[in-house]
Amino acid sequence: MFNIERWQEIFQTLSKNKLRTVLTGISVASGIFIFIVLLGFSSGVQNGVKAQFAGDATNKISVRTRVTTKQYKGLNPNRRIQLKNEDFENISNIYGDYLEYKSGGYSNWGAQLVYKKQSGNFSVRGVHPDFQFIENAIISEGRFVNQGDIEDSRKVIVVSNKAKTELFKGKNPIGEMVSIYGINFKVVGVYADPGGEREESQVYIPISSAQIAFNGADNLRDMSFTVAMSDDFDEAVELSKNLIASIDNDIKTKYTIAPNDRAAVRIDNTLEKAQKIYSLSNIIEAVFWFVGIGTIIAGIVSVGNIMIIIVKERTKEIGIRKALGAEPLSIIFMILQESIFVTMFSGLFGLIMGLGLLEFIGPTIENEFIKYPQVDFNTALITVFILVAAGTLAGFIPAYRAAKIKPIVALRDE
Amino acid sequence: MIQIKDLHKSYQMGSNSLHVLKGINFDVKEGELVSIMGSSGSGKSTLLNVLGMLDEADEGSYILDGVPIRNLNEKVAARYRNKFLGFIFQSFNLINYKSALDNVALPLYYQGMKRHERIEKAEYYLEKVGLAEWSHHLPNELSGGQKQRVAIARALASEPKVLLADEPTGALDSVTSYEVMDLIQGINDEGKTILIVTHEPDIAQMTKRIVNLKDGIIIDDSPVKQIRAKVHV
Numbered sequence: 001m002f003n004i005e006r007w008q009e010i011f012q013t014l015s016k017n018k019l020r021t022v023l024t025g026i027s028v029a030s031g032i033f034i035f036i037v038l039l040g041f042s043s044g045v046q047n048g049v050k051a052q053f054a055g056d057a058t059n060k061i062s063v064r065t066r067v068t069t070k071q072y073k074g075l076n077p078n079r080r081i082q083l084k085n086e087d088f089e090n091i092s093n094i095y096g097d098y099l100e101y102k103s104g105g106y107s108n109w110g111a112q113l114v115y116k117k118q119s120g121n122f123s124v125r126g127v128h129p130d131f132q133f134i135e136n137a138i139i140s141e142g143r144f145v146n147q148g149d150i151e152d153s154r155k156v157i158v159v160s161n162k163a164k165t166e167l168f169k170g171k172n173p174i175g176e177m178v179s180i181y182g183i184n185f186k187v188v189g190v191y192a193d194p195g196g197e198r199e200e201s202q203v204y205i206p207i208s209s210a211q212i213a214f215n216g217a218d219n220l221r222d223m224s225f226t227v228a229m230s231d232d233f234d235e236a237v238e239l240s241k242n243l244i245a246s247i248d249n250d251i252k253t254k255y256t257i258a259p260n261d262r263a264a265v266r267i268d269n270t271l272e273k274a275q276k277i278y279s280l281s282n283i284i285e286a287v288f289w290f291v292g293i294g295t296i297i298a299g300i301v302s303v304g305n306i307m308i309i310i311v312k313e314r315t316k317e318i319g320i321r322k323a324l325g326a327e328p329l330s331i332i333f334m335i336l337q338e339s340i341f342v343t344m345f346s347g348l349f350g351l352i353m354g355l356g357l358l359e360f361i362g363p364t365i366e367n368e369f370i371k372y373p374q375v376d377f378n379t380a381l382i383t384v385f386i387l388v389a390a391g392t393l394a395g396f397i398p399a400y401r402a403a404k405i406k407p408i409v410a411l412r413d414e
Numbered sequence: 415m416i417q418i419k420d421l422h423k424s425y426q427m428g429s430n431s432l433h434v435l436k437g438i439n440f441d442v443k444e445g446e447l448v449s450i451m452g453s454s455g456s457g458k459s460t461l462l463n464v465l466g467m468l469d470e471a472d473e474g475s476y477i478l479d480g481v482p483i484r485n486l487n488e489k490v491a492a493r494y495r496n497k498f499l500g501f502i503f504q505s506f507n508l509i510n511y512k513s514a515l516d517n518v519a520l521p522l523y524y525q526g527m528k529r530h531e532r533i534e535k536a537e538y539y540l541e542k543v544g545l546a547e548w549s550h551h552l553p554n555e556l557s558g559g560q561k562q563r564v565a566i567a568r569a570l571a572s573e574p575k576v577l578l579a580d581e582p583t584g585a586l587d588s589v590t591s592y593e594v595m596d597l598i599q600g601i602n603d604e605g606k607t608i609l610i611v612t613h614e615p616d617i618a619q620m621t622k623r624i625v626n627l628k629d630g631i632i633i634d635d636s637p638v639k640q641i642r643a644k645v646h647v
Contacts, residue, residue, distance in 0.1 A: 005529060016511035320507045323468065325496020325524040325572070328488045403488075408468040411507060 010338050024306045024342050029350035031299025032387060035292040036354025036375055042288035044365070044373030049281045051371050059100075060134055060270045061240060063091075063223040063247060065255075072258035081255050081264055083220040091223065091247055098243055100228040101130035104220045106210040108180075113159075113203065115167040115178045122163060123202045124180055126210020134224045135193065137204075142174045142189030149206040156209075157185035160200035161192045183213055227271065240271050296387060304394030307339050311398040318402050319410020328403035335402050339395030340388060347384045347391075355380065415576060415607050416442040416465065421474035423460055434460045435471070436630035442576075442609065447602040447640075449610045449618040452627035459580060461627065462611045466499055466578045467491045479575045496524050500569030504581035506561040508553040514540060514564045515549040521572040539567040543597060559590035566597060570606075577601070577608040583617055588646075595620045596643035616641075 014021045065081035088104040106126035113122050131137075132144040140161065149156050157178060164173055173187045185205060193200050211217060227240040244267045251257070257264045311318070318331055355375065362373045423435040434457045442448055452458040463469035464476065467483060476483045478498055486494065500521075501507075508517045515536050522532035540549050543563040545556075553561055562582060569577055582598070583591035595617060602608050602622075610621060618624050619641045626634035 005523065008529070009523070012512070012516070316507070317509050320509060321520070321524075322492060323466070323495060323501050323507075324521040324568070325492050327492045327524075330524070406468070408463050411468075411503060 006333065006337065009334065010341060013334075013338060014342070020306065020310065021342060024303060024339075025346035025349070027302040027306075028299050028343050028387065028391070029346040029353070031295045032347050032350030032384065033354045033357075034295045035383060036351060036380055037357060038288040038292040038295075039375045039379070040354070040358040040362070040373040041370065042285045043375065044362070044370040045281050045284050047371040047373075049277055059227045059236060059240060059274075060268075061225045061227060061244060061247075062268045063225075063251070064221070064266045064268075065251070066263055066266065068257055068261055068264045070258040070261040070264075072261070073256055075256055081251075081257065083223065083251075085218040085220060087251065087254070088220055088223050091225075091250065094250070095225075095243060095246070098228055098239060099225045101133045101224075101226045103128035103131035103134055103224050104207050105131070105222040105224060106207055106214065106216050106219065107202075107221050108210070108214050111180050113163065113167060113178050113180060115173075115176060118167045118169075120163065120166045122160075124157075124210065125202050125204055126207035126214075126216075127204050128207055131204065131224065132191070134226055137191040137193055140190050140192050141172065142187070144189055144191070145204055145206050150208045153208040153212055154206060155183065155185045155213075156188045156206065158189040158191055158204040159187055160203060161190060162200040163203055164190050180213065185209075234275075237271055237275050240269055244269055296383075296390075300387065300390045300394050303339060303343055303391045304398070307335065307395045307398040310338075311335065311402045314402070315405055315410050318405050319407040322405070322407040323411060331403045331405075332396075332399045335399035336392060336395050339399075340392055343391035344384070344388050347387050351380050351384055415444045415446075415479055416440075416609075417475075417477040418465075419475045421461075421464065421471050421476065423457075423464060423469070423471050434630055435464070438474070438630075438632060440625060440632060440635065442607060444607055445602070445605050446623060447599070447608045447610070447621045448623045448625060449612055449621040450625045450627060451612060451615075451618050453613065455629075456627040457630045458611045458627045462578055462580055462609065465576075465609065466501060467495050492524075496521060496572055498575045500572060500574040500577045502562070502565050502569050502577060502579035502582045504584040506553070506558075506565045506585075508561060508564055508568075510553050513550050513552055514545060514556065514567075517553070517564055518568045518571050521568060525572060536567070536571055539571045540564070542570070543567045557590075558586050559593055562586065562590075562594050563597065566594070566601070570601065575607065577606060579608065579610045581612055582610060583612070583614065588616075591617065592643045592646040599640075599643055 063083070065083050068075070068077050068079045068081065071077055085104065088102070092099065092102045104127070108124045110121055111124040112119055113124075125131075127145055128150065129144060129146050132139070137144065139158075142158070144158055145156070148154070159167070159173060159178070164170065167173070167178065168176065173190060176187050177184045178187060179185070191204075205213070211219065227236060227243060248265055248267055249259070251265050252259055252261070318326075321331065355377070358373050358375065365373065418438055418440050421435050421438040422433070425432045425434060438461060450458045450461060460469065464471050467486065470486070478494075481494070481498075483494065508514075509520070512520070515533065518536035518539055519532040522535060527535070537546065537549060540546050543566055545560060545563055545567070548556060548560060553564070556564065579598070583594055586594060591614075598608060598610070599620060610617070612618055619638060620643050621638065622640050623635070623637045625632055
């Protein structure tokens with residue numbers, strides 16, 4: 001298989017049949033090229049979708065209350081519904097088994113933070129310790145709000161990276177004091193949010209301190225939970241739907257709200273949204289694979305096709321070779337080695353072109369839903385080998401047929 | 415060199431069986447130059463194909479240089495063809511994308527000879543047929559006579575025991591035909607055994623023995639006084 005004589009024969013044959021060689025090469029190279037580009041964009045879509053949800057835990061449930069819009073049991077509409085600490089405790093107790101992280105929230109959206117002569121507007125949010133995980137906040141320095149802070153209503157604050165840059169000009173803020181409405185808070189931690197700048201416009205303080213500082217009594221603005229994930233995505237969605245229905249029902253019963261009043265209690269579930277987009281991206285991926293594999297099959301079929309034509313065209317030559325003493329096996333190898341060489345070479349060419357395009361174009365794509373389109377090099381290499389194997393198979397039938405050609409038939413004068 | 419006894423061959427044509435060779439008996443000694451004559455359908459090409467191991471007989475024995483040729487698989491047949499036989503065809507059957515030199519070297523490739531050795535040997539035989547200067551030309555750059563000379567060089571290159579020529583002058587004009595016959599006679603003079611199938615009496619007269627076939631049997635087998643092709647050239 002690997003003797004130099006045979007390679008010389010093959011290069012001679014290929015170079016004397018340039019058009020045929022180039023056509024075969026193009027069909028294989030373009031098949032691989034398109035496949036690689038499709039795979040790359042499919043992974044780009046996946047990456048983009050994942051990045052969309054990187055900001056928050058994907059199984060988050062948030063509960064908010066507003067004003068009622070419907071008359072119910074003699075009560076007028078336009079009542080403001082106010083969540084209390086006890087609502088949070090009740091829900092935490094009743095559904096504790098299904099909830100992973102739990103946090104109440106009491107926010108002031110436009111508070112001014114002052115540090116020495118620097119000041120900036122941030123949304124100050126009173127939270128429970130679990131909120132760190134609900135929001136995917138990454139502590140880069142110090143610590144997050146803890147249970148002790150809440151029990152003692154400590155005046156401590158966790159600032160964002162953005163606040164660190166703006167107020168403290170990048171120097172370590174731990175232990176420094178910032179004032180909000182004239183109340184001093186001690187910085188105990190700095191966090192970063194993978195969701196980006198928008199989510200870093202918040203700073204966190206213990207919920208009890210927030211309620212005191214902003215005259216909130218035992219009121220809550222909202223509650224956030226994450227649903228314990230199970231391995232089965234659909235099961236998790238089902239569980240969170242049931243939880244939402246129960247929580248909704250509990251709150252409506254307690255505050256005497258019409259069951260069909262959708263505005264008074266708002267419960268959002270990111271898991272369901274995530275599921276929709278994930279399933280969309282899965283469909284996109286499936287379509288890309290389908291098209292890609294179809295393209296490759298077309299490439300293989302065209303290699304097989306061209307090999308059949310080659311054998312037809314070379315029937316006489318094969319007859320001559322056999323009359324001169326070529327053994328059937330050497331004919332098979334001649335045809336096969338040629339087809340393997342062409343598919344391999346042009347497959348690798350298409351692969352490099354495809355990877356090159358992704359490498360070159362990938363970083364320039366500015367779209368929220370497509371990020372870093374790329375193909376794992378091993379996947380790509382495996383693809384090429386599969387193609388070569390399939391090309392061999394496609395070439396084998398014509399090659400076998402060629403070996404069976406009787407020289408007497410091939411040499412018969414027409 | 416060649417011993418044939420009671421050779422039969424039939425072809426299946428649909429439901430009819432066509433009995434082409436009906437018991438051929440014939441021997442060829444080393445160094446002979448034999449022509450096989452007959453009208454079309456007489457079975458002369460079939461006989462040559464059987465002799466050339468391109469086709470197998472149904473019955474009878476065929477011994478080539480002391481080796482019985484029987485029940486050959488494709489691989490052995492290929493090896494024997496390469497070792498024992500050189501073919502010359504009416505339509506030359508050169509590989510059109512290979513140079514004259516590479517065409518001549520091809521049987522040597524199948525003998526497993528190294529490239530520089532094959533080239534050397536091929537050059538020697540091209541020179542022998544007077545085409546040394548044309549060695550790097552492609553077949554379609556050569557005249558019919560030159561092509562047949564290349565084919566003869568190729569047949570000689572593997573140094574076979576027997577040369578089999580099927581209408582070697584069938585595609586050539588008479589002047590070129592005589593030139594080719596002159597070359598064949600020269601090769602025979604050096605001791606090579608050669609069989610020629612032809613239907614042209616003047617070509618047959620240039621051999622040493624004429625075997626006449628009719629309807630699958632030999633009707634006449636007699637030595638002739640050889641006419642040298644040189645006389646006509």
